[in-house]
Amino acid sequence: MQDLNHEKSWVSQWDKLDERRQNIILFREIMDEGDDVTDELNEEVAELKKEVEDLEFKNMLDQPDDRRDALLTINPGAGGTESQDWAEMLYRMYIRWASDSGMDATVLEYQHGEVAGIKSATIEIKGNFAYGYLKAENGVHRLVRISPFDSNARRHTSFCSVFVTPLIDNTIEIDLNPDDIEMQRFHAGGKGGQNVNKVETGVRLIWTGELSNGKEERVVAECQQERSQLQNREKALVMLKSRVYDLEKRIKEEQKNKLESSKMKNEWGSQIRSYVFHPYNMVKDHRTGHETSNVDAVMDGNIDEFIKAYLMSDA
Helix, strand or coil, X not given: CHHHHHHHHHHHHHHXXXXXHHHHHHHHHHHHCCCCCHHHXXXXXXXXXXXXXXXXXXXXXXXXXXXXXXXXXXXXXXXXXXXXXXXXXXXXXXXXXXXXXXXXXXXXXXXXXXXXXXXXXXXXXXXXXXXXXXXXXXXXXXXEEECCCCCCCCEEEEEEEXXXXXXXXXXXXXXXXXXXXXXXXXXXXXXXXXXXXXXXXEEEEEEEEECCCCCEEEEEEEECCCCCHHHHXXXXXXXXXHHHHHHHHHHHHHHCCCCCCCCCCCCCXXXXXXXXXXXXXXEEECCCCCEEXXXXXXXXXXXXXXXXXXXXXXX
């Protein structure tokens, strides 16, 4: 049914383009008869061009996982409060992007910082091509600004890592040995009523095992969204399997020399994108060279141009 709905969406979008084409022909015939419909014609042509470009771009998202939902995890680098505040800014940016893109964003894990910001956060983003788009965000994001937490108003550089993995479903089988999984319980924070605060409903799963390349890996997934421990355990298990699946996927891609490892250190020289608030305003993607001076728009979730530039260059 998913495949069928996917194919139907292509037909629907093509029919929409054809309708635009028919409108343009009609407006030209009206103009030939002497009526001035230039504005309407130009508007229809502009919309047609935009929709064709969007469809061509979507056609590039042809990898098996591109149509899947995504898990996006944000971890601040070294730097204490400043980097934790930067992590929360990125968290807000992705929540807004998901909303503006018509996708559903659910917070599965959120750890507050001691003073401000967050220690980590995991968001489940559901929508058409969620992973296909968000895989462009995988990497280290660098912030340069005058820190509001520095009484001397000095310029600070902060780093955050963003990891994006495809969310697996029942069409993919990931067999993990239960003996290799450790379960930890904790008190969940935030909303959820008294039960959340009194009972250890939050669940953290830790898998330690060997990947197909022989490397031993430790993978952690936690969920505190649901009211019951059982529901949180089920969601955490899906997250855990999704992350193991992504690690195996990267091994295969590296073997084919199609993709470099995305595990980068949160430090100088490893960032994929820089966000500069001082001494000038600029956001620049170091992989594609795409940049803009409209920092506020980017932080409000307007990152589609960066995503498209990366995916176009990658293709």
